[in-house]
Amino acid sequence: MSTFEFPPSIKSRPVWGTLEARPGKHHLMIADAAGAAAILGIATPDLMANTHIIYIPRGADHADALRALTPAQFYEGPSYAAAESRIQRVLQDAHMGLQVYLTGTEGLMGQARHLAMQAGIPHTAIQTEHRGSVARRMQCVHCKGITEDVETDPFVCSHCGLNLFVRDHYSRRLAAYQGVCIDAEDPGNIPEAKGIYE
Amino acid sequence: MSGAEKIKVRVTDIVPLNELVTRFRFEPVDGGLLPTFSGGAHTVVEMRDGDITRMNPYSLMSDPFDRSAYTISVRRDDEGRGGSKFMHSSVNVGDEMVLSNPVNLFSLDLRAKKHLMIAGGIGITPFLAQIKQLDRAHGNWELHYACRSEALGSYVDYLTTTHPNDVHVYYDDQNQAIDLDTLLDGQPLGTHIYVCGPKGMIDWVRGKAEEMGWPREAVHYEEFLAPQPGKPFEVKLAISNKVIQVGEQESLLEAIERAGVDAPYLCRGGACGQCETDVVEADGDIHHRDHWLEDDEKASNTKIMPCVSRFEGKTLVLDR
Numbered sequence: 001m002s003t004f005e006f007p008p009s010i011k012s013r014p015v016w017g018t019l020e021a022r023p024g025k026h027h028l029m030i031a032d033a034a035g036a037a038a039i040l041g042i043a044t045p046d047l048m049a050n051t052h053i054i055y056i057p058r059g060a061d062h063a064d065a066l067r068a069l070t071p072a073q074f075y076e077g078p079s080y081a082a083a084e085s086r087i088q089r090v091l092q093d094a095h096m097g098l099q100v101y102l103t104g105t106e107g108l109m110g111q112a113r114h115l116a117m118q119a120g121i122p123h124t125a126i127q128t129e130h131r132g133s134v135a136r137r138m139q140c141v142h143c144k145g146i147t148e149d150v151e152t153d154p155f156v157c158s159h160c161g162l163n164l165f166v167r168d169h170y171s172r173r174l175a176a177y178q179g180v181c182i183d184a185e186d187p188g189n190i191p192e193a194k195g196i197y198e
Numbered sequence: 199m200s201g202a203e204k205i206k207v208r209v210t211d212i213v214p215l216n217e218l219v220t221r222f223r224f225e226p227v228d229g230g231l232l233p234t235f236s237g238g239a240h241t242v243v244e245m246r247d248g249d250i251t252r253m254n255p256y257s258l259m260s261d262p263f264d265r266s267a268y269t270i271s272v273r274r275d276d277e278g279r280g281g282s283k284f285m286h287s288s289v290n291v292g293d294e295m296v297l298s299n300p301v302n303l304f305s306l307d308l309r310a311k312k313h314l315m316i317a318g319g320i321g322i323t324p325f326l327a328q329i330k331q332l333d334r335a336h337g338n339w340e341l342h343y344a345c346r347s348e349a350l351g352s353y354v355d356y357l358t359t360t361h362p363n364d365v366h367v368y369y370d371d372q373n374q375a376i377d378l379d380t381l382l383d384g385q386p387l388g389t390h391i392y393v394c395g396p397k398g399m400i401d402w403v404r405g406k407a408e409e410m411g412w413p414r415e416a417v418h419y420e421e422f423l424a425p426q427p428g429k430p431f432e433v434k435l436a437i438s439n440k441v442i443q444v445g446e447q448e449s450l451l452e453a454i455e456r457a458g459v460d461a462p463y464l465c466r467g468g469a470c471g472q473c474e475t476d477v478v479e480a481d482g483d484i485h486h487r488d489h490w491l492e493d494d495e496k497a498s499n500t501k502i503m504p505c506v507s508r509f510e511g512k513t514l515v516l517d518r
Contacts, residue, residue, distance in 0.1 A: 024411030096385040097411040120311045121389015125413030158337070 005056030006042045006133050007197065009168040016109065016130040021056030025049040028090060029071075032080065034132030035104025036062030042101075043069045050091060054083055056108065060132075075101040080108055087112060091119035103129040107137035107148060123172065134197060140164055146176055152193040154182045163190045200462045200472075201242065201253075202299040205232065209293045210267065219320060219352045220286055221259075223269045227294060231265040235300035238392075238420070240270060242298040242466060247284050250448070251455075254281040255422055255467050257324040257394075258300055262331050268297065269421050273320040273354060279447050285310050304394065304420035306331065311388030313339040315374065316403055318395020319346065322353055324420060325394065329361070344378050344395070346370040378406050393419045409418030422467035423487060425449035428508045434515045435459060436478050450504035454518060461504065461518055468506035474514050475502050482511010 021042045027050055029039050046155040056062050063076050077083040100116050102109040109128045119122050136151040145159025153166035164179030183190050211223035226232055235258055245252040256270040272285045304324050306313060313332060315325045322343055332339050339422055343352040357365040368374040393403040400419045407417045427447050434441050444453040453475055454461045464472040468488030477500050486496040488503035495501050
């Protein structure tokens with residue numbers, strides 16, 4: 001079990017929950033890496049009979065365990081970006097009574113939640129559970145480029161090269177935290193990078 | 199002064215629709231424009247009936263963008279405390295009355311991909327305004343309207359003529375009923391339900407939607423409770439240091455107002471939560487009738503909604 005207790009923070013910071021099986025006509029479960037364990041934790045044969053699992057292993061070794069649950073549909077993809085058009089299509093054809101379960105990294109949950117919200121599901125009705133890496137999906141507020149899987153603070157924007165301070169300020173629309181230039185006043189004066197929660 | 203801002207209006211038209219329902223049109227006395235509103239809003243109508251002032255909420259049913267007049271439809275309730283009977287028998291064209299600014303506790307969620315409206319009886323009124331609003335925005339909606347009989351089906355002709363493909367009518371006396379299981383099954387993602395009608399209908403729709411996995415946030419409902427008459431009781435108001443008597447035919451809120459104490463309110467129907475009042479001491483039973491307080495709050499007897507709830511017992515002291 002890889003669970004992480006996020007320290008208390010500003011209101012903007014997302015609060016992830018714990019998955020529970022809820023009544024519904026259909027169930028869409030989207031997970032990456034260690035998120036597989038959260039699905040295994042709530043899976044029952046009845047639930048799986050109406051469940052579509054979309055799983056992105058990212059090097060983890062849980063796909064067979066999920067497949068063994070014999071969900072109604074199972075998809076394993078190489079990356080979130082590769083799975084995105086499938087998720088969009090599933091939501092486009094879905095009906096009310098669909099339950100959405102997201103689990104794994106914050107980047108995966110945030111992006112999939114944004115799609116589900118756009119499809120018309122109230123964000124408070126989308127279940128989430130954080131598992132695995134605490135790396136963040138960051139948006140550079142200067143160039144607007146997104147840097148995935150940021151583990152240190154500060155970090156270098158993968159688009160414009162600025163040194164960015166990792167904020168807890170989060171955007172549901174972008175599914176990203178905000179990164180702000182840390183040495184704007186005094187270029188070159190950059191604190192040593194350390195883990196985000198260290 | 200509590201409640202929403204007041205507007206002086208004149209009654210300019212009274213149209214009986216059927217044996218139970220009459221429509222009233224109000225235009226501003228000063229000849230100006232009324233505030234615009236959003237579909238689902240209500241106004242609180244002040245009724246001066248001799249010594250008694252009643253303030254009853256009614257859904258606005260006119261076009262929300264028509265600022266020249268408001269219209270409401272009032273169903274006569276012979277068992278009630280007399281507000282609707284007063285409207286039916288004592289109000290005449292040309293009378294001046296006072297309305298509150300519109301307040302909306304039943305607004306459309308404009309993020310919805312589709313609006314599924316379910317009306318029972320006089321519960322049709324807020325939908326008339328919502329439909330006008332949605333038509334302007336080219337919104338996606340459908341209405342399922344249950345009424346007792348053709349004779350009592352207010353606005354059925356108007357609705358089925360203007361929107362033949364979107365309006366579905368069910369008559370109780372012809373054994374027609376909304377097939378809720380089928381209706382809720384297969385609605386596109388992003389559909390929101392709106393239900394207005396008798397309590398039984400609201401509970402039925404909410405229960406079925408929950409069972410089928412609809413999110414709570416996608417199910418909207420409005421049920422105005424008229425304050426019910428009950429045994430007279432005595433209340434002490436701790437802050438104003440007054441002891442007041444609540445009569446058989448008046449609500450606790452009306453009795454507080456009659457004593458000259460300014461108490462907050464908005465809907466006067468147990469829905470909005472504005473009048474929530476702390477109970478300092480209660481030796482007896484509070485008859486909670488609102489649907490604002492949570493069950494545990496009701497059981498604890500530490501809060502009361504004076505617009506609809508009553509008390510029976512020895513002592514009730516309120517923080518007012």
